[in-house]
Amino acid sequence: MLSVENQIHIYDFVRVISEAINLVSPSLNKHHKIVTCIARRLVQAMKLKSADAQNIIFAALLHDIGIFSDEERDRILTFEAQGIDVNTHAHLGYELLRHFDPLAESAELIKHHHASYCDKGKSVPLGCYIIHLADRVAVLFDESREVLEQVPEILVKIHKTESVFHPDTLAAFARLTEREYFWIEAASSLSYQQALGSMQLSQEVIDLETLRSFAGIVSQIIDFRSSFTATHSKGVAAVAKQLAGLSGFSSNECAMLEIAGLLHDLGKLAVPNEILEKNGSLSEEEFNIIRKHTYYTYTILNKMSGFKQLARWAAFHHERIDGSGYPFHVPGNEFCKLSRIMAVADVVTALTEDRPYRRGMSREKTESVLWQMANEEKLDADIVKLAIEHFSFVNVIRAGAQLEAKREYEALSSLIDEKRKAPQETTLSLVQVPLKQQLAKNEAFTLA
Ligand SMILES: [Fe+2]
Ligand SMILES: [Fe+2]
Ligand SMILES: [Fe+2]
Structure with a gap:
């Protein structure tokens, strides 16, 4: 189990x-x-x-x-x-x-x-x-x-x-x-x-399957805020899980890493919509706001005693082996293998996924970016090698997961449209009504 x-x-x-x-x-x-x-x-x-x-x-x-x-x-x-x-x-x-x-x-x-x-x-x-x-x-x-x-x-x-x-x-x-x-x-x-x-x-106590299902819901909430990255978390989770399996981690560790992938951009909930949805280059101030997201991912997940390790796998995805990442500048020797896998999964997904303003990168270009990052000691060379060796398989898994997420995204979007068109209920009737009853008072009550 x-x-x-x-x-x-x-x-x-x-x-x-x-x-x-x-x-x-x-x-x-x-x-x-x-x-x-x-x-x-x-x-x-x-x-x-x-x-x-x-x-x-x-x-x-x-x-x-x-x-x-x-x-x-x-x-x-x-x-x-x-x-x-x-x-x-x-x-x-x-x-x-x-x-x-x-x-x-x-x-x-x-x-x-x-x-x-x-x-x-x-x-x-x-x-x-x-x-x-x-x-x-x-x-x-x-x-x-x-x-x-x-x-x-x-x-x-x-x-x-x-x-x-x-x-x-x-x-x-x-x-x-x-x-x-x-x-x-x-x-x-x-x-x-x-x-x-x-x-x-x-x-x-929540079991792993239940946790996975709730993490999936949370990933929808994270990704639903921006059509630019509407399926990103599911893609990262799927790639991270496959790379962990190919690296020899147990099925339990792979499943936990998948959950970490679903939650890796949790801190993006703190980034205003207009920045997430901005069509064009970001100002320095906007980029600085985006850069805070992994700090929040870490802080929130780390509050759960059972999530101490998972918080690191999820939140270190913009850290780099040479210490040039953010926001913790985790030294290479503390940058564990599963966190490194997440960093590679995030880059692979970001490069290969389609976004509304551009198509995903070709296999050749993706491989050349990955090798360059490995050579510059940004990404783990062993994991990059594995991702490239199994590129077709990993990419099919990623695309399948993102297609499923896209369907969920579209179903939620059409539900919102449907509800907006339906006859509206309002929060309060503002018609003044007389007090119908003297409210009961002073009944026994214990403060706990
Ligand atoms: Fe991120
Ligand atoms: Fe409310
Ligand atoms: Fe409400």
Whole structure:
């Protein structure tokens, strides 16, 4: 049976992936943390079963995973959102996660996390309404002001639109709002982990196949941001896996290297779209921003105890044997074989893949670039030799993996188009409704 270098718990992995998608913007980062913190206190106040609570927390951590453009993010992170399409990102988030078994239920919650109670009532799981309320409270926070002074205004806005929220979530919310800690904790991005720390989250360990499937999802999210490199991660992963096999590594090591390949450009989530999509040469400043991506890949993956080695294989792909790479300038003797394979796989894929603005390089040209880099002590000569000896085989595997990724990319793109054309649901009805009920207050509540 294939195994991961150390045990990786599902919660650790979800948390790290949430941090990775949060690299896309500081506002999304804070938003996911605030929503998670509020959702955590709501599930506690509502005394939900721990399995349900866990699905809700995983969904809260990832709920806006389907937002791909800066413009869509800015629109959705506002309260006065009438007329805004809220379907697309919610459905896309669902589509990305639904085939990944440990998150299948969370995916259902993400699908309807903007559902309005007055439209959908009981047809939508309660967890969706918990995330919906947490989400709408979160977008009302004004970072530039003291949180406690904002409470009365936030309550007025939520009560004015109360018909869109589930009554049980409103009742739980009412019990929490009088307690200052609830607001202080939610507004501090430091305290969300502490809030989660008091939950009994599953100790379920992820096996290698599950890890591979989730890494595939993450690679889609990385690559989907730019049509220029829409299938790059899958190509690098396939080439790295084959080169590791040809170098005599075990099937376990090859599978782990494939996962590292899928995640090698994780840090590109921190690079703005306009730089990734720029048609033309990059300015020095833009190039410097791109150069940061491997640092972020390393920092995020290295946070998982079971991923210490994998973080190096993934993040050292722009390091060079003579120390001229970036960002760590890893000395040759610390630049291990699997990291060197990844560096070769990245170059092979970058040279041979088709991009919208150019065709992939011919075999002859690719070989001459690879030999030159090996001669200049940029790439490992033994691995380059292997890649060239088995060029046809490796290239067919790469092209097949990228063709499959292209189909996934096109399916996601057409799903987005379809959702954008569909009749829109809006985040909130801004019609003022009278308070239907005095919210329940002061019920017994224990802080954990
Ligand atoms: Fe959302
Ligand atoms: Fe959200
Ligand atoms: Fe890269």
